[in-house]
Amino acid sequence: MDTLTALATQEYKYGFTTDIESDVAPRGLTEDTIRLISHKKGEPEFMLEFRLKAFRQWLKMTPPTWPNVTYPEIDFQDIIYYSAPKPKAKLASLDEVDPELLDTFAKLGIPLNEQKMLANVAVDAIFDSVSVATTYKEKLHEAGVIFCSFSEAIRDYPELIQKYMGSVVPVSDNFYAALNSAVFTDGSFCYIPKGVTCPMELSSYFRINNPDTGQFERTLIICEEGASVSYLEGCTAPKFDKNQLHAAVVELVALDNATIKYSTVQNWYAGDKDGLGGIYNFVTKRGKCAGKNSKISWTQVETGSAITWKYPSCVLLGDNSVGEFYSVALTNNMQQADTGTKMIHVGKNTSSTIVSKGISAGKSNNSYRGLVKVLPNAENARNYTQCDSMLIGHDCGANTFPYIEVQNNSAQIEHEATTSKISEEQIFYFLQRGIPQEDAISMIINGFCKEVFRELPMEFAVEASRLLGMKLENSVG
Amino acid sequence: MLEIRNLHATVNDVEILRGINLVVKPGEIHAIMGPNGSGKSTLAKVLAGHPSYVVTQGEILYNGRNLLELAPDERAREGVFLAFQYPIEIPGVSNASFLRLAYNQKRKHQGEEELDPLEFDDLLQEKIKIVEMDKAFINRSVNEGFSGGEKKRNEILQMAVLEPQLAILDETDSGLDIDALRIISNGVNQLHTDTNAFIMVTHYQRLLNYIQPDFVHVQMNGRLVKSGGKELALLLEEKGYDWIKDEEENRQTAASN
Numbered sequence: 001m002d003t004l005t006a007l008a009t010q011e012y013k014y015g016f017t018t019d020i021e022s023d024v025a026p027r028g029l030t031e032d033t034i035r036l037i038s039h040k041k042g043e044p045e046f047m048l049e050f051r052l053k054a055f056r057q058w059l060k061m062t063p064p065t066w067p068n069v070t071y072p073e074i075d076f077q078d079i080i081y082y083s084a085p086k087p088k089a090k091l092a093s094l095d096e097v098d099p100e101l102l103d104t105f106a107k108l109g110i111p112l113n114e115q116k117m118l119a120n121v122a123v124d125a126i127f128d129s130v131s132v133a134t135t136y137k138e139k140l141h142e143a144g145v146i147f148c149s150f151s152e153a154i155r156d157y158p159e160l161i162q163k164y165m166g167s168v169v170p171v172s173d174n175f176y177a178a179l180n181s182a183v184f185t186d187g188s189f190c191y192i193p194k195g196v197t198c199p200m201e202l203s204s205y206f207r208i209n210n211p212d213t214g215q216f217e218r219t220l221i222i223c224e225e226g227a228s229v230s231y232l233e234g235c236t237a238p239k240f241d242k243n244q245l246h247a248a249v250v251e252l253v254a255l256d257n258a259t260i261k262y263s264t265v266q267n268w269y270a271g272d273k274d275g276l277g278g279i280y281n282f283v284t285k286r287g288k289c290a291g292k293n294s295k296i297s298w299t300q301v302e303t304g305s306a307i308t309w310k311y312p313s314c315v316l317l318g319d320n321s322v323g324e325f326y327s328v329a330l331t332n333n334m335q336q337a338d339t340g341t342k343m344i345h346v347g348k349n350t351s352s353t354i355v356s357k358g359i360s361a362g363k364s365n366n367s368y369r370g371l372v373k374v375l376p377n378a379e380n381a382r383n384y385t386q387c388d389s390m391l392i393g394h395d396c397g398a399n400t401f402p403y404i405e406v407q408n409n410s411a412q413i414e415h416e417a418t419t420s421k422i423s424e425e426q427i428f429y430f431l432q433r434g435i436p437q438e439d440a441i442s443m444i445i446n447g448f449c450k451e452v453f454r455e456l457p458m459e460f461a462v463e464a465s466r467l468l469g470m471k472l473e474n475s476v477g
Numbered sequence: 478m479l480e481i482r483n484l485h486a487t488v489n490d491v492e493i494l495r496g497i498n499l500v501v502k503p504g505e506i507h508a509i510m511g512p513n514g515s516g517k518s519t520l521a522k523v524l525a526g527h528p529s530y531v532v533t534q535g536e537i538l539y540n541g542r543n544l545l546e547l548a549p550d551e552r553a554r555e556g557v558f559l560a561f562q563y564p565i566e567i568p569g570v571s572n573a574s575f576l577r578l579a580y581n582q583k584r585k586h587q588g589e590e591e592l593d594p595l596e597f598d599d600l601l602q603e604k605i606k607i608v609e610m611d612k613a614f615i616n617r618s619v620n621e622g623f624s625g626g627e628k629k630r631n632e633i634l635q636m637a638v639l640e641p642q643l644a645i646l647d648e649t650d651s652g653l654d655i656d657a658l659r660i661i662s663n664g665v666n667q668l669h670t671d672t673n674a675f676i677m678v679t680h681y682q683r684l685l686n687y688i689q690p691d692f693v694h695v696q697m698n699g700r701l702v703k704s705g706g707k708e709l710a711l712l713l714e715e716k717g718y719d720w721i722k723d724e725e726e727n728r729q730t731a732a733s734n
Contacts, residue, residue, distance in 0.1 A: 420568075424528065429565040432525050433579035433635065434553035434586070443578065447569025447618065 025082035054181030153189035187217035256291030275334030278306025289321035331364030442469030495699035511696035558641030662687030
């Protein structure tokens with residue numbers, strides 16, 4: 001008797017839309033669209049130049065075909081590249097944010113009202129393409145930390161933007177990064193000055209609302225010498241039958257002795273169980289350990305999106321710098337994920353750790369793709385990679401594509417990989433001890449993901465493990 | 478406590494149990510013996526509600542209720558415990574958290590307050606003495622990397638924590654050295670009271686040197702063909718199963734004439 005093939009019909013709880021008046025650009029992409037975006041945002045000339053340069057590069061590029069995912073060709077002229085909730089008046093404080101918007105974020109469990117906030121987490125909320133609210137600005141300002149929307153940063157800190165934007169992910173890095181560089185509308189900016197430990201967790205919350213809007217946001221985090229920050233991002237989108245494109249760029253820069261910890265819980269709409277709708281999540285995330293003894297740590301829990309294509313990476317330039325990547329990627333139903341990391345060892349005594357946990361259920365396909373590269377001058381580089389896959393049912397796939405390129409003999413590279421299955425016998429064992437099936441699955445998955453979850457800030461670890469349990473309901477037996 | 482009437486069950490459409498009848502009362506220890514392939518483990522799994530086994534005929538009453546109507550986890554919360562022949566490994570899940578979840582499910586079911594990790598640890602420290610296990614076991618992943626004997630002891634530890642009314646031990650003695658056998662038997666003897674009952678499925682008489690059964694049954698071809706007291710086990714040890722097989726064949730021939 002085979003009951004493992006029963007598929008999940010878990011309702012996506014964040015699938016509602018918000019009825020709000022928006023300022024929308026016409027469909028399609030030309031130089032005029034880009035000029036319009038730049039104009040709407042009142043940007044300085046250098047930004048328009050940056051965008052146009054990226055756009056001209058993009059025209060010469062083609063979408064990557066190497067990921068292990070399949071989808072119909074995207075018509076880039078059928079996307080709306082700018083959509084902003086129309087402000088009722090100019091905002092002076094949070095109290096003046098459209099109550100519809102505040103409601104939306106409250107429904108998502110992201111209260112923007114500072115009194116009701118999670119203790120010690122500052123939030124930047126991004127609705128469609130525009131940052132609608134950033135909380136705790138004052139308190140952060142006292143510490144010298146800048147945390148604001150990308151648009152504000154362009155206006156208020158143009159010298160920092162000009163210096164660092166595109167310094168980690170160049171405009172021509174890849175097709176989607178080039179597209180983002182041309183059309184991005186907002187995002188988060190974060191600057192931690194020398195020697196400052198950011199007094200609270202920083203968090204961005206992304207929400208796509210308009211069905212035809214592509215979401216193109218940028219995040220830039222700069223940690224000066226000896227500074228440190230922990231940053232979290234969360235994502236949801238309403239349910240639509242159409243696929244939506246999300247192409248973000250995240251750049252991190254860590255100078256001498258700086259530490260950046262970047263955590264993501266991604267729960268974009270994944271499409272229905274037959275694969276209709278869902279987000280195409282094509283994201284370029286990269287961190288540069290520019291200074292010596294610097295450290296960048298990525299932790300991601302990827303549970304949503306119809307297709308995920310992302311490789312949060314570290315370029316280990318500074319001597320003794322450290323890169324980490326901890327990932328849980330869960331796919332169910334018809335979801336596809338091709339995700340992993342790149343660790344580029346450039347400086348001396350650099351080390352990197354990769355722990356990837358892939359969970360596939362339903363008819364989904366889940367690939368780990370990772371590159372560990374040691375350049376000729378990277379003396380004594382070390383890497384440890386662990387890739388574990390777990391299969392639930394008989395119709396899903398798990399793949400591992402590890403690439404290792406070593407150009408220095410002193411390197412030490414370790415790679416471990418395992419594949420396992422949640423079996424009916426395992427579930428029965430829990431049941432026989434009086435533990436219901438849902439709890440059993442969630443416990444098995446948590447056990448499997450333990451090494452990653454312990455890297456997440458406490459409340460997000462709880463949230464992430466609950467999310468995984470929810471996503472897998474009815475997947476087994 | 479338990480009454481099995483004319484139980485028939487199949488696995489993969491092959492009939493394994495062909496009319497089992499058994500009555501178990503509180504305080505009793507029953508041993509079920511029999512040659513390989515006689516369906517002893519199937520009986521244990523059917524009682525616990527394993528999804529691969531289909532009951533085609535007969536009924537099982539447990540404390541007056543139809544056991545077959547209860548889902549496997551409900552049976553467990555109602556006090557039915559199966560010590561597995563091959564305990565399952567659960568990587569990354571500590572023995573302590575697994576046991577606490579199971580224990581609290583049962584408490585909740587009985588309308589009692591759940592124990593927090595500290596309170597539960599106190600309980601566990603007591604229980605672990607019963608199976609003479611090292612305290613380090615508590616924090617290791619469930620059965621992962623355990624030796625055969627450790628896995629079986631862990632089953633008894635779980636039993637000690639969950640305090641079942643009806644415990645079924647499926648070849649818990651197989652593959653054990655003499656020390657482990659003694660520890661496990663001591664555990665069972667300590668847990669045995671006049672309100673709970675044990676069904677021990679076993680190949681060998683030697684387990685019965687340590688645990689005194691009230692009844693010994695011989696299972697063959699999916700039926701309990703002979704029942705007796707402890708002396709039946711000794712007889713089996715001495716003479717094997719063939720004489721029962723002969724008796725059984727004669728009986729069947731007589732019945733068909």
